[in-house]
Amino acid sequence: MNELDRSENYRRFDPGNFIEHFIDFPSQCEQAWQEIKKVVLPSYYLSLNKAVIVGMGGSAIGGEVLKGFVEQECQIPIEMIRDYSVPGYVDKNTLLIASTYSGNTEETLSACSQALSKKAKIIVISTDGKITQWAQSYKLPLYQFHYQTEPRQAFGFSFISLLGIFDKLGLIDVKETYQKAILLLKHLQNQLKPEVPTASNQAKQLAGELYNKMVIVFGAGHLKAVARRFKTQLNENAKQMAFWEELPEACHNFIVGLDWPKKLPEEVFLLLLDSKYVHPRITLRYAVIQEIFTKTNIPFRTIRMNPATDPLTELLSFIYLLDFASYYLAILNKVDPRQIENIRYLKQKLEEEQWPK
Numbered sequence: 211m212n213e214l215d216r217s218e219n220y221r222r223f224d225p226g227n228f229i230e231h232f233i234d235f236p237s238q239c240e241q242a243w244q245e246i247k248k249v250v251l252p253s254y255y256l257s258l259n260k261a262v263i264v265g266m267g268g269s270a271i272g273g274e275v276l277k278g279f280v281e282q283e284c285q286i287p288i289e290m291i292r293d294y295s296v297p298g299y300v301d302k303n304t305l306l307i308a309s310t311y312s313g314n315t316e317e318t319l320s321a322c323s324q325a326l327s328k329k330a331k332i333i334v335i336s337t338d339g340k341i342t343q344w345a346q347s348y349k350l351p352l353y354q355f356h357y358q359t360e361p362r363q364a365f366g367f368s369f370i371s372l373l374g375i376f377d378k379l380g381l382i383d384v385k386e387t388y389q390k391a392i393l394l395l396k397h398l399q400n401q402l403k404p405e406v407p408t409a410s411n412q413a414k415q416l417a418g419e420l421y422n423k424m425v426i427v428f429g430a431g432h433l434k435a436v437a438r439r440f441k442t443q444l445n446e447n448a449k450q451m452a453f454w455e456e457l458p459e460a461c462h463n464f465i466v467g468l469d470w471p472k473k474l475p476e477e478v479f480l481l482l483l484d485s486k487y488v489h490p491r492i493t494l495r496y497a498v499i500q501e502i503f504t505k506t507n508i509p510f511r512t513i514r515m516n517p518a519t520d521p522l523t524e525l526l527s528f529i530y531l532l533d534f535a536s537y538y539l540a541i542l543n544k545v546d547p548r549q550i551e552n553i554r555y556l557k558q559k560l561e562e563e564q565w566p567k
Contacts, residue, residue, distance in 0.1 A: 213542060214408050214418070215407050215408055223541050223547075224541070224547060224548070226546070228360075228546075228547050231363035231364075233399060233403060235365070235533070236366075236392055237366075238365070238367055239366040239391075241357075241367070242366055242370035243373075243374055243388065245353065246371045246374030249351055249378075251333070251375075251378060255305065255351075257303065258331060259304075260286050260287050260305070261284075261381075262289045262290075262291055262296060262305070262306045263276070263288070263289070264292075264306060264307070264308045264309070264321045264322065265310060266292055266310070266315050266317050267361060268360065268368075269315065269368055270290065270309065271362070271365065272367075272371075272372055274290050274435040274438060274439075275369055278435040279521060279522060282431075291321060294321060295324060296324045296325050296330075300325055300328045300330050302330065302331070305379070306322075306332050307372060309335040309336070309371075310335075311336065311337055311364055313340055319340060319341060322341065322344070332345075333350065333375060334351070334352045334353070335367075335368065336354060337356060337357065360548060360550070362443065365529065384522060387520045387522045388522065390520065390522075391520075391526045394517070395526060395527065398527060402534045413531055413532075413534035413538055414534075416531075417535045417536075417538035417541075417542055419479065420444075420450075420481070421539065424450075424452070424453075424477055425444055425451075425452040426453045426454065426455060426478060426480050426481070427455070427481045427483065428454070428455050428456070428460060428481065429454065429456060430458070431485065431487065431488040431492065433485055433488070433525060433528065434456045436525050436528045436532070437454040437483055439529060439532070440452070440454070440481075441453060441454040443536035444539065446553075447537055447540045448536050448539035448545070448547070449545045450539060450543065457492055457495055457499075458492060460499070461495050461498075461499065474506070475507045475509065479509050480509070482499075482500070484512050484514045485514065485518070486514070487524065500512065
């Protein structure tokens, strides 16, 4: 029997039942969509000419995915900031959304303080912590959700709340495509859960291919951030080395660096996230680089999500599949997918060295 089909492995390596936060991704999305509708935004927030999303780690990836999804249609520029400071162009016409699951992320708190002094239009997304108190003290719009997990597995809240905000402000219109996406996610749920055997479970099969490999994920267009998300999920859930590349940029450098070290075919796996919604020249580039990878004997796989009726449905389906794959890879690696000891150690050391805020 395949290791991923043994129920005792899940009890052993996932004692906290972290899998439940993977399974209920569609429910997260539905809850966030309903709740964000109730958040009141001042009418003067409609007057803006740019948007900045501030966040770190698992709280930031929702903003990154949103940016990749809407930037071709949205009429204002969107920037994702993962730092202590905001850009100099932030002003009273800037929408600044701060996303921090804990509410205590020091980089985000610092950036928000700067944004307030620049009179930016601020919206806060969090569960609790210092930032919720700060938002309430300045009477800023606040979406406070209640969901206990690790930040990376609250993606349904962090992404859909942003999607809802942009929809409320008239920057995008996704009501119809959102409903289609939720229906497909619920369908996928029944195909990816642990009780579905490996022979019929695409996520388990993918985890098996990635086992004991250094993974490099490729994405283009709206899937660039999805590639980045999977890289970080492999790092945090599976405790596995991974990197990500974006097309077409990788065609100008990455494809030349395939000769050394000579053990690359033994140690590396290339995963290409393909889409029918990318530029046709990207499709051609995917075809050509697959020829190049074949010549180098480096193992690779190209994935397309079917059905994918629109880009939103496609990217959410990719995230659902790849999140499950990162979880199953943790089980194969015999590690607890929830634990992030190195991050906790780093935060502890930072707390010991306080800095003026």
